[in-house]
């Protein structure tokens with residue numbers, strides 16, 4: 001079954017008199033467990049399609065099903081509840097809460113799901129180990145390197161066992177070796193837990209790791225290759 005199925009997605013942005021057709025009819029179906037890269041030139045629509053797939057934004061036209069559920073007809077509040085449970089996000093600027101420790105940043109996404117304290121602790125400690133941050137749980141983001149902060153962000157996205165993780169340019173603020181280590185980590189977690197990942201990138205090294213490469217050009221899918 002497709003985890004994410006987008007059909008004929010169109011999106012325009014209006015600024016004053018100017019209209020930008022960011023997506024002109026994008027159809028993609030992502031299967032469970034895929035490790036997908038969305039690439040393409042600046043302005044081709046990568047962030048726009050990721051935001052729509054992640055239910056952060058809605059399309060002007062087209063259908064979107066996530067995990068078999070039609071999210072295109074949901075209102076904002078329904079989408080927020082759906083997203084909280086089902087979708088994890090990793091951002092290029094990490095977006096950790098500066099006053100919270102690594103542990104607290106991760107546990108926070110489970111607090112929102114109202115789980116018992118014992119389960120929150122077990123799951124948080126396990127994922128900290130999975131991302132190679134055992135022993136660093138009490139550090140604040142400012143006491144971690146960029147790569148370590150992105151590991152916390154990956155752990156935060158994964159700890160709620162989402163069906164889908166979306167990452168917009170997750171390596172853009174990291175040097176190439178650290179960026180590759182983050183993609184390796186995401187790939188290991190994809191293989192270990194079967195979580196579906198979709199990430200955008202400009203970086204050919206990062207694209208190399210994907211099991212499927214979707215190229216966007218000017219708001220349309222230019223090519224879609226599995227390997």
Ligand SMILES: Nc1ncnc2c1ncn2[C@@H]1O[C@H](COP(=O)(O)OP(=O)(O)OP(=O)(O)O)[C@@H](O)[C@H]1O
Pocket residue numbers: 013014015020021022040041042043044045046047048049
């Ligand atoms: N909020 C907005 N208001 C107006 N235009 C926008 C907005 N967001 C994006 N756009 C325009 O929509 C088009 C697609 O943008 P998008 O950010 O999806 O591209 P991208 O492929 O992610 O680019 P980049 O690689 O530079 O991040 C671009 O022409 C962009 O200028």
